[in-house]
Amino acid sequence: MMDAGRHPRIQLLVNSEVEDITGFVGNYRAAVRQHAQYVDASECTSCGDCGDVCPVVVPDEYQQGFSSRRAIYLPFPQAVPASYYLDADNCLGFNPIACGKCFEACEKKCIDFDVRDEVLDLEVGAVIVATGMEPYDPRPYDEYGYTRFENVITSMEFERLICAGGPTAGELKRPTDGAIPQRIGFIQCVGSRSPNRGVPYCSNICCMNTVKQTLQIAEHYPESQQKVFYIDIRAFGKGFEDMYRRSREEGVDYVRGLPGSVEEDPQTRDLVIHVENTLTGKREEHRLDMLVLATGLVPRKLNGSGTRSVDEILSLSHTSDGFLMEAHPKLKPVDAPTRGVYFAGCAEAPKDVKDSVTQAGAAASRAGNLLGAGQVRIEAITARLVEDLCAQCKICANVCPFNAVVEANKKQSIYPDFIEAACAGCGTCAAECPFDAIVMRHFEDAQITAQIDAILADDAMSKIVAFACNWCSYAGGDTAGTSRLQYPPAIRLIRTMCSGRVDQKFIWHAFEQGAPMVLVSGCHFSDCHYIDAVTWTQRRVEKVWTQMEKLGIRPERLQLEWISAAEGQKFARVMRELDIMLRSISEQEVAETVEILKKKRPGAPKIVAPTAQPLASAPA
Amino acid sequence: MSDETLRIGVFVCDCGHNIAGIVDTEEVARCAAELPDVVTVVKNRYTCADPGQNEIKKAIAEHRLNRVVIASCTPKIHEPTFRNCVAEAGLNPYLMEMANIREHCSWVHMKDREGATAKAKDLVSSAVGRARRLEPQDEKVFPVTNAALVIGGGVAGIEAALELADGGHQVYLVEKGPSIGGIMSALDKTFPTMDCSI
Numbered sequence: 001m002m003d004a005g006r007h008p009r010i011q012l013l014v015n016s017e018v019e020d021i022t023g024f025v026g027n028y029r030a031a032v033r034q035h036a037q038y039v040d041a042s043e044c045t046s047c048g049d050c051g052d053v054c055p056v057v058v059p060d061e062y063q064q065g066f067s068s069r070r071a072i073y074l075p076f077p078q079a080v081p082a083s084y085y086l087d088a089d090n091c092l093g094f095n096p097i098a099c100g101k102c103f104e105a106c107e108k109k110c111i112d113f114d115v116r117d118e119v120l121d122l123e124v125g126a127v128i129v130a131t132g133m134e135p136y137d138p139r140p141y142d143e144y145g146y147t148r149f150e151n152v153i154t155s156m157e158f159e160r161l162i163c164a165g166g167p168t169a170g171e172l173k174r175p176t177d178g179a180i181p182q183r184i185g186f187i188q189c190v191g192s193r194s195p196n197r198g199v200p201y202c203s204n205i206c207c208m209n210t211v212k213q214t215l216q217i218a219e220h221y222p223e224s225q226q227k228v229f230y231i232d233i234r235a236f237g238k239g240f241e242d243m244y245r246r247s248r249e250e251g252v253d254y255v256r257g258l259p260g261s262v263e264e265d266p267q268t269r270d271l272v273i274h275v276e277n278t279l280t281g282k283r284e285e286h287r288l289d290m291l292v293l294a295t296g297l298v299p300r301k302l303n304g305s306g307t308r309s310v311d312e313i314l315s316l317s318h319t320s321d322g323f324l325m326e327a328h329p330k331l332k333p334v335d336a337p338t339r340g341v342y343f344a345g346c347a348e349a350p351k352d353v354k355d356s357v358t359q360a361g362a363a364a365s366r367a368g369n370l371l372g373a374g375q376v377r378i379e380a381i382t383a384r385l386v387e388d389l390c391a392q393c394k395i396c397a398n399v400c401p402f403n404a405v406v407e408a409n410k411k412q413s414i415y416p417d418f419i420e421a422a423c424a425g426c427g428t429c430a431a432e433c434p435f436d437a438i439v440m441r442h443f444e445d446a447q448i449t450a451q452i453d454a455i456l457a458d459d460a461m462s463k464i465v466a467f468a469c470n471w472c473s474y475a476g477g478d479t480a481g482t483s484r485l486q487y488p489p490a491i492r493l494i495r496t497m498c499s500g501r502v503d504q505k506f507i508w509h510a511f512e513q514g515a516p517m518v519l520v521s522g523c524h525f526s527d528c529h530y531i532d533a534v535t536w537t538q539r540r541v542e543k544v545w546t547q548m549e550k551l552g553i554r555p556e557r558l559q560l561e562w563i564s565a566a567e568g569q570k571f572a573r574v575m576r577e578l579d580i581m582l583r584s585i586s587e588q589e590v591a592e593t594v595e596i597l598k599k600k601r602p603g604a605p606k607i608v609a610p611t612a613q614p615l616a617s618a619p620a
Numbered sequence: 621m622s623d624e625t626l627r628i629g630v631f632v633c634d635c636g637h638n639i640a641g642i643v644d645t646e647e648v649a650r651c652a653a654e655l656p657d658v659v660t661v662v663k664n665r666y667t668c669a670d671p672g673q674n675e676i677k678k679a680i681a682e683h684r685l686n687r688v689v690i691a692s693c694t695p696k697i698h699e700p701t702f703r704n705c706v707a708e709a710g711l712n713p714y715l716m717e718m719a720n721i722r723e724h725c726s727w728v729h730m731k732d733r734e735g736a737t738a739k740a741k742d743l744v745s746s747a748v749g750r751a752r753r754l755e756p757q758d759e760k761v762f763p764v765t766n767a768a769l770v771i772g773g774g775v776a777g778i779e780a781a782l783e784l785a786d787g788g789h790q791v792y793l794v795e796k797g798p799s800i801g802g803i804m805s806a807l808d809k810t811f812p813t814m815d816c817s818i
Contacts, residue, residue: 001801004778004793009785014795018771026764032794062806076806079799122792125765128784130777132802156806163808212811239812310771328697345776353775353810360776364783371766371789380714380757420760442714447753454749455742463742478694481723489735492742493724495695572728 005080012081019119021127021313022402024424025340026376030122036115038094039072041083043110046074050084050102050111058090060167064157066175067167072102072111077165086111126340126367129324130360131310133346136191136198136296144187144293149264150175151271152291154190155209162216172220174290176269181224181289184217185273186210187259188230192296201321203296204350207234210294211247218250226252227286229259229275237352255284262291297350299323314341315529317472319566323349329482334363337471337565338529340376342366381425381442381497387415389437396429396438401531405429426530427501431540443496445503452510455492460514461587464490464578467506469499469534472523472564479568480575487575490582491519498522500533504544504602507558512597516585517557519578524562534562547602553593557585626657626752629685630744631676633667633692635722642726644737648691651741655748659683667692673705680709687751691719691744712756719747766790774802 004010013034020031039050054070062069062076071090074083092099094113103111135156138146145152151174153161164170174181188206191198207230214226233254235244248254259275265287273286299322301309311318316336317325324347327335334342344360345351351359370376383396383404397405397416404422408414430438436445455465468474474495480487496502499522510518520541528534538560545555559578563571630652634640645663653661660683664672667690679685688706692698695718703713721740729736766789770781773795781793793800809815 001778001805004773004781004800007782007785007791009789010781010791010793012773012793012795012800014773014800015798016794017796018769018794021769024762026762028765028769030769030792032769032792064806075797075799076801078801078805080801081799085798122767122769123765124767124769124792126768128768128770128777128780130770130772130774130780132772132774132776135803156803159806159808166808208811212809212814215814216809237812243812331697342780344770344780345772345774347772347776353804356774356776357779360779361783363776364780364787367768367780368784368787368789371764371768371784372787374764374766375761376764377759377761380759421762441757442754444753444755447750450749450753451746454745457745459738474694475696478696478720478723481694481727484727484730486730487728489725489729489732489739492739492746493720494746 001078001080013120014081015085018310018313019308024378024421025338026125026370027421028124028127028340030124030127032120032122034118034120036088036117038086038088038111038113038115039084040110040112041081043108044083045108046082046084047107048074048084049105049107053101053105055099055101056090056092058087063167064160066157066160125371126342127314128342128344128363128367129310129314129316129336129347130344130363131347132300133297133323133350134300136203136298138190138293138295140197141190141293143261144190144259144291145262145264145271146293149262149269149271151181151264151269151289152262152293154293154295155206155213156295158213158292162213162220170220172217179289180221182221183225183227183288184290184292185227185229185271185286185288186213186292186294188228188294189258190293190295191298193231199296199298199321201350202234205352206294206296208237208240208243208352210292211235211240211244213292214247214252215243215250218247218252227288228252228254229273230254230256231258237354255286297346300347312526314338315527315531316341317527317565320569321349323347325566334359334366337475340370379425379442381440382420382423383418383425383427383429384439384441385415385418386437386439389435390415391435391437392416393434395432395434399428399432399536401426401428401533424530426498426533427496428498428530428533428536431501431503432536440501443501445505448494448496448506449509451494452506452513452515455494456510456513456515461516461590462490463492463515464517464519464582465510465515466491466493466519466521467496467499467502468493469522470495470497471529472527473499473521473561473571475565476563476567476571479566480571481568483568485568485572487572488579490579491575498528498530498533499537500530502537502540504540507544508597508601511553511557511593512601514590514594516590517559517578517582519559519561521561521563521574524564527564551596551600551602553596554589556581624686626687627683627685628655628658628687628689628748628751629676629679629683630655630658630661630689630691630748631667631672631679632661632663632744633672633690634663634665635692636665639692639722639726642730642733642736643721643740644733645740647737648721648740648744652689652691652744652748655745657687657752658748659685668698668701673701676702676705677709680706680711686711686715687754688716689719689744689747689751690716691721691740691747693722694720694724714757715751715754717747717751717754719743767792769794772802773797773800775804777802
């Protein structure tokens with residue numbers, strides 16, 4: 001911690017939140033809000049005079065609420081930066097000054113009530129997401145009595161009680177009477193491995209954390225009796241089995257079975273645990289002085305002061321457990337699907353300190369390779385304007401999520417300017433351009449139409465033409481594959497970078513060529529890798545639905561689905577559902593559609609972007 | 621390139637039993653040979669392995685291929701591999717196209733060999749159709765800003781920041797709370813070494 005605080009190349013931005021990140025691999029730009037620092041950390045000597053005079057007393061979060069702190073306080077003794085911190089939410093107020101006692105008490109005058117938030121504009125090549133996790137809140141497990149019985153605590157609370165720097169100076173005192181508990185119990189898997197309450201996965205660290213805590217108690221209080229109620233003890237890491245064996249040798253009683261209920265003796269405040277020992281099949285009753293709940297780990301809810309979490313800002317997908325999804329579970333375990341973004345620590349999955357450090361090293365190495373290379377190649381999939389076809393309608397500039405299309409500077413050119421470095425290649429502009437004046441490199445109209453034609457060349461009735469975006473739906477199909485989730489083989493996927501690329505003429509072309517069904521599939525709105533390109537997909541499909549209805553074509557034959565990269569299950573389910581729908585479409589119906597479209601193929605309609613200027617000058 | 625006669629090579633991968641165990645790759649290869657502009661079809665046990673890649677390079681030289689279609693796994697794994705491979709043989713990497721007959725076919729239609737084979741043929745035909753219209757592309761090279769943003773000042777964020785900074789890169793370590801240290805700083809001791817966590 002201290003090394004990070006004094007490293008010349010690390011700028012520490014505490015009390016800060018990322019508000020926005022734009023750009024692309026090697027060239028990101030981050031807006032970081034540094035909340036007002038009322039205490040100048042470079043001047044503060046942590047003398048504590050300010051805290052001594054502060055009249056506000058609130059529970060100390062660091063000590064899990066077992067002790068109190070002031071509104072101006074040192075977060076914990078080894079805090080970095082080693083500075084007092086003014087908690088503006090609890091301070092009596094300084095604008096206008098309602099108290100100001102700390103200000104008067106500070107000899108060095110390092111408290112300044114006039115500072116304001118600052119938004120920093122940082123240019124970076126790589127981003128490492130190390131946003132961590134949070135412990136599970138065990139209150140849904142009402143039968144364990146947490147919050148009803150004071151002597152039932154969580155494993156995090158135990159950490160503070162046994163710590164020399166904790167509220168009891170390391171004396172394990174039970175909350176009701178301050179007595180040293182002689183009979184201590186632990187319940188494992190609180191919130192973990194439970195599909196009904198909490199989370200279905202194993203939280204990875206709780207078994208070993210409990211084993212560690214039993215050894216700490218055995219060391220501090222050799223006379224104590226300890227019991228661990230568990231389903232399985234997972235001691236799989238290096239040195240772990242040895243620790244578990246030591247714990248058993250210390251006399252810790254491992255009882256296989258999770259308690260059904262916990263009661264409190266109102267006189268003694270002792271706890272009575274009822275459990276079925278699954279090794280003997282017998283019901284047992286255990287009396288304890290104190291009970292520790294080994295709570296699991298859950299994904300952190302990242303919403304900060306703004307409305308967008310880091311996950312949303314970076315369009316990061318999640319696996320079904322709610323943790324961040326890697327680019328590949330085995331081959332790219334620390335890479336995000338977005339190039340130049342890497343994961344470290346529990347944001348990706350629950351893990352212990354050693355694994356967090358290992359992963360952080362891997363993430364740093366991946367980022368270091370990128371930064372050290374000094375340059376980065378960008379896939380040649382950007383938009384290009386064919387000026388001869390452009391009618392200067394400005395739709396492209398209005399729909400581009402990246403502001404990569406800039407309206408014409410009339411002095412230089414009458415055509416909009418396509419900035420290649422800013423273009424991310426979603427293809428929304430090309431799909432929305434009514435004049436086919438935009439070419440998406442490597443995802444050109446002719447290339448996609450050729451795929452449709454090849455698919456429908458024979459036996460079209462048995463096939464579903466599907467467009468899937470590279471990041472989510474196509475990857476969701478891959479997840480279904482790696483998980484071996486079976487579905488009928490009617491679907492024929494055509495990959496585009498974004499569903500925003502799916503021009504309505506592709507859809508009409510497929511129907512014209514005899515497709516019984518068409519699927520357009522993209523990312524969930526919050527996952528879209530192209531900011532809001534997916535909203536254009538939806539609008540476009542809705543327009544096609546309206547047209548289909550007008551033409552007498554059943555709109556159900558065009559389906560729209562949002563499937564994330566992690567949703568292999570959903571992908572397979574949608575494919576099964578589409579297959580059932582496919583059977584409801586007759587050859588006659590398809591033949592009629594082909595006839596209808598031969599007579600009147602909806603051309604590119606006049607599309608008015610919601611934010612567009614009036615298009616009076618645009619030809620129809 | 622558009623004036624040039626198209627000469628397409630199709631490479632069908634067995635991926636051991638992963639594809640060939642379900643999909644009749646012989647049949648897929650036979651059908652691919654009949655597609656327009658396809659001049660050679662090669663079947664490999666593992667196309668991504670060196671011998672498989674060498675077959676591709678050899679075929680590009682031997683048959684003067686100007687388009688390559690590889691029917692194997694998802695492009696998300698091996699598109700970079702095969703782009704490099706064709707580039708080493710002197711072909712523009714954007715003239716290579718993949719058909720995903722593993723994740724999107726053999727692995728998800730394991731009980732329908734016939735359906736899976738028919739689908740694989742279609743996916744190859746679709747890829748060949750696309751390959752016929754592919755154009756060479758030049759990738760732009762951009763400079764990289766030599767700085768990293770680390771979001772989160774827990775043990776993982778601190779470690780990543782230190783590694784990068786020690787490696788000579790500028791690091792911005794952003795932490796929401798008033799101190800770095802994260803959850804680990806509130807732990808008394810950590811397993812398996814039972815030492816202080818700070």
